[in-house]
Amino acid sequence: MNLYAYTSAIELGLIFSLVGIGVFFTFRILDFPDLTVDGSFPLGAAVSAVLVHGGCNPWLALLVSLAAGSTAGLCTAWLHTRLRVVHLLASIVTMTALYSVNLRIMGRPNLALLEEETIFSWASRILSLSQSSVILCVSGSIVACVLMLAWWFLRTELGLALRASGNNPIMARAMGVSTHGMIWLGLGISNGLAAFAGGLYAQAQGSADVGMGIGTVVAGLAAVIIGEAVLPTRRIGWMLVRVCAGSILYRVAMAFALSLDTGSAWYSVRSSDLNLVTAGLVVLFLAVSQRKKRGRP
Amino acid sequence: MIRVMGVDKTFLPGTPDARPLLRDFNLSIGSGEFVILLGANGAGKSTLFHLLAGTESVDRGQIWLDGLDVTARTEPQRAQWISRVFQDPRQGSAAALTLEENLALALRRGLPRRLKGFHHALSRAVATVKELGMGLESRLQDPMQLFSGGQRQAVTLLMATALRPKILLLDEHTAALDPHAEATILALTERTIAAQGLTALMITHNLSHALRYGTRLIMLRGGKIALDIRGEEKKALRLEELYAKFGAEERT
Structure with missing residues (x-):
């Protein structure tokens, strides 16, 4: 495995750690298993790609991606809180609808960015860095900013209400917290982050594809779960940090698995096997953490 | 009323x-x-x-x-x-949140939740925890799930009356x-109702x-x-x- 494979794995890990934080907000904080991110990640990519392709400022494109993703999250929240659709199903419905929406936005199944200005080409000009190191620097700084923001938010009165409403909705309502309102807020944040990551990914890779969303939730969940396995903590700040650590570890492990060349077509891992491997990994970590839980008094 | x-x-x-x-x-x-x-x-x-x-x-x-x-x-x-204390001690507080965070939550009961750090008014609630005489003030950073039923119910009562x-x-x-915890909680209940x-x-x-x-x-x-x-x-x-x-x- 060469250095290039490592850096690109870390880049991917950084970008997907934003998805991981989004998934952490829904699955862990809100206790709402939300699959919308499988649709909002490519939504963000599509929006960013189309805007950048049209000559829009790439930073503005990312913000529009974020807003579009939040809107998708709010759709799921609306289905669940107003129409009383079961959470999992509500998110699947939105995710399915988003597939068509994304095709409409792009007007074709995939869109390549060639000469257009992205935040990365902009930063590499400003900082006079090479393309690959600039992706690391810029994604790293963005992830650090998001971590700080999330950490600050979860320690505000509103963030506390969000955490309480996921952990004990009965108590939260008795304390005057609208648990439905918190579902809107949490899904908005989570899908906004996922779409932001999608936009970032499209700008880093120079392309958006309508099928790129498959496995986003599981990848995010893998980041959360691997993080929990490697860094036990009760502090909310560290919980956020370990999602990023989990995401990077996950991508590096995947790159390592892909680099193993056994010389046989059947026994070596192909990139198309990644979703199967990820699913297996998530099941394994879940089983281990369940066993640990049962061991406790 | x-x-x-x-x-x-x-x-x-x-x-x-x-x-x-x-x-x-x-x-x-x-x-x-x-x-x-x-x-x-x-x-x-x-x-x-x-x-x-x-x-x-x-x-x-x-x-x-x-x-x-x-x-x-x-x-x-x-x-x-209106504030409530439930029969099940686990219902009155958020198990994964710390004692401190639960108290902070109660200090905004029925009020808008702002984008402002939760620590600002906490000292008042911590004083009431000290008054309990249960030694809980040294465990502010512990998640509620580590507390006993009686302790959790005492905290729930404090939370319910943190804002009158x-x-x-x-x-x-x-x-x-x-029976022991029951007597403690009933005495605390009577005292709180009378005081407020x-x-x-x-x-x-x-x-x-x-x-x-x-x-x-x-x-x-x-x-x-x-x-x-x-x-x-x-x-x-x-x-x-x-x-x-x-x-x-x-x-x-």
Whole structure:
């Protein structure tokens, strides 16, 4: 495995750690298993790609991606809180609808960015860095900013209400917290982050594809779960940090698995096997953490 | 303080299992009264609590709080006036959040949650934790799931009264505790109600507690008020009499 494979794995890990934080907000904080991110990640990519392709400022494109993703999250929240659709199903419905929406936005199944200005080409000009190191620097700084923001938010009165409403909705309502309102807020944040990551990914890779969303939730969940396995903590700040650590570890492990060349077509891992491997990994970590839980008094 | 007027509530309305819980129910509770609610299972005590707190809505009738019609207000909206302590000690606080975070949450009961760090008003709540004398002030950073049932119930009571509520609803809040913890929590309850001059309702199945605590005793049966005594009359009531009344109510 060469250095290039490592850096690109870390880049991917950084970008997907934003998805991981989004998934952490829904699955862990809100206790709402939300699959919308499988649709909002490519939504963000599509929006960013189309805007950048049209000559829009790439930073503005990312913000529009974020807003579009939040809107998708709010759709799921609306289905669940107003129409009383079961959470999992509500998110699947939105995710399915988003597939068509994304095709409409792009007007074709995939869109390549060639000469257009992205935040990365902009930063590499400003900082006079090479393309690959600039992706690391810029994604790293963005992830650090998001971590700080999330950490600050979860320690505000509103963030506390969000955490309480996921952990004990009965108590939260008795304390005057609208648990439905918190579902809107949490899904908005989570899908906004996922779409932001999608936009970032499209700008880093120079392309958006309508099928790129498959496995986003599981990848995010893998980041959360691997993080929990490697860094036990009760502090909310560290919980956020370990999602990023989990995401990077996950991508590096995947790159390592892909680099193993056994010389046989059947026994070596192909990139198309990644979703199967990820699913297996998530099941394994879940089983281990369940066993640990049962061991406790 | 509380006026319940002509309230109907049916369990599973419109189904073959429909069962009236309250029929044309009327109740008026004055400010500063500490009401003990007695009654067999299904008498309507919990239903009354749910309707007051807003977890369930009335089929007909009105509920007024302190001169305000709150019938249409949701549960979170009513939280600014009403606070509750539940039977299950695990329900009153968020298990994964620390003691400190739970207290901070209670300091904004019924108020808008702002984008502002939660630590700012905490010292006041920490002082009340110290007053408990349970040594919990050294465990502010521990998640609530590490605390015992009695400790959690004491914290829930602190949380319920961290901002003075107009009404405190105690739903068999000591029923899940061991006798020692029960005595501690009941003493704390009485002390808090007296100190803040609260209007409170307490559901209990323990007849001696019903005699010992409270300024007024209401016994429900089949969704109706079967007994309503207060003041000197309540003080004069003896356990055997109450037991006979309770039994008589059950037999008829």
